[in-house]
Amino acid sequence: MAAANPATAGTSVAAPFTASxxxxxxxxxxxxxxxxxxxxxxxxxGVADHIANVLRxxxxxxxxxxxxERTQVGDGTLGDHWAGWWKARAAEGHQFASHTFDHVYWxxxxxxxxxxxxxxxxxxxxxxxxxxxxQYCAELQRASHRLEQLxxxxxxxxxxxxxxKTSKALEAAARSCGYAHVGWAPAGFLGDELPxxxxxxxxxxxxxxxxxxxxxxxxxxxxxxxxxxxxxxxxLKPLIEGLQAxxxxxxxxxxxxxxxxxxxxxx
Numbered sequence: 001m002a003a004a005n006p007a008t009a010g011t012s013v014a015a016p017f018t019a020s021x022x023x024x025x026x027x028x029x030x031x032x033x034x035x036x037x038x039x040x041x042x043x044x045x046g047v048a049d050h051i052a053n054v055l056r057x058x059x060x061x062x063x064x065x066x067x068x069e070r071t072q073v074g075d076g077t078l079g080d081h082w083a084g085w086w087k088a089r090a091a092e093g094h095q096f097a098s099h100t101f102d103h104v105y106w107x108x109x110x111x112x113x114x115x116x117x118x119x120x121x122x123x124x125x126x127x128x129x130x131x132x133x134x135q136y137c138a139e140l141q142r143a144s145h146r147l148e149q150l151x152x153x154x155x156x157x158x159x160x161x162x163x164x165k166t167s168k169a170l171e172a173a174a175r176s177c178g179y180a181h182v183g184w185a186p187a188g189f190l191g192d193e194l195p196x197x198x199x200x201x202x203x204x205x206x207x208x209x210x211x212x213x214x215x216x217x218x219x220x221x222x223x224x225x226x227x228x229x230x231x232x233x234x235x236l237k238p239l240i241e242g243l244q245a246x247x248x249x250x251x252x253x254x255x256x257x258x259x260x261x262x263x264x265x266x267x
Contacts, residue, residue, distance in 0.1 A: 056092065064095070196229035
């Protein structure tokens with residue numbers, strides 16, 4: 001009997017996602033002086049195919065931070081159902097990094113190098129628990145390893161803590177096992193997880209086009225359960241095209257000035 005897949009154990013599996021034919025997205029021009037860095041954290045995946053289509057149409061490479069979160073269809077973002085989707089993104093030239101496997105939120109530093117955390121996915125979802133450095137590193141590595149299985153390429157030695165919630169001690173613990181933390185620029189918070197009743201898509205689009213500056217890291221998600229008016233179908237393409245019209249080009253985080261040396265030193 002084959003061993004159970006850790007990303008799919010205990011779940012009912014829908015028919016696998018069938019990826020469309022992918023082709024390599026060109027790298028941004030070397031002479032570009034206004035680089036920005038779009039990243040996506042995992043989510044319910046309901047807009048994942050739309051996002052992939054827009055990235056292809058606009059010629060944009062991004063960095064995906066992945067955890068194994070609950071999805072509208074299939075067995076979780078890192079489950080077998082979505083394997084074809086991730087493989088296609090790798091073929092297009094995107095990069096991938098850990099978001100912790102069970103989307104583990106840091107809540108507090110504790111004595112003796114431990115951390116109070118709360119996973120929002122997986123079998124321990126919603127339970128407050130304690131992790132030490134080795135256990136937190138295992139969470140980071142589990143997501144990285146699963147991404148490598150799905151994409152066929154090495155994950156970046158970077159991570160994003162769920163919700164961006166972290167501490168100096170947690171970041172030091174992650175660095176001890178080879179991961180540097182990546183947040184986002186204030187203007188790069190694109191607002192897709194905010195309530196659409198208070199933050200409509202047209203307002204979020206206008207604010208981003210006005211405020212984003214060179215070297216900013218941008219963050220959005222592959223679907224937000226709570227937002228009634230989805231962000232990506234209304235905002236993503238006009239945002240990218242509007243920024244490109246201003247002379248910005250999009251690159252992956254292994255080329256960001258703050259992380260380039262770290263990444264090259266770990267490869």
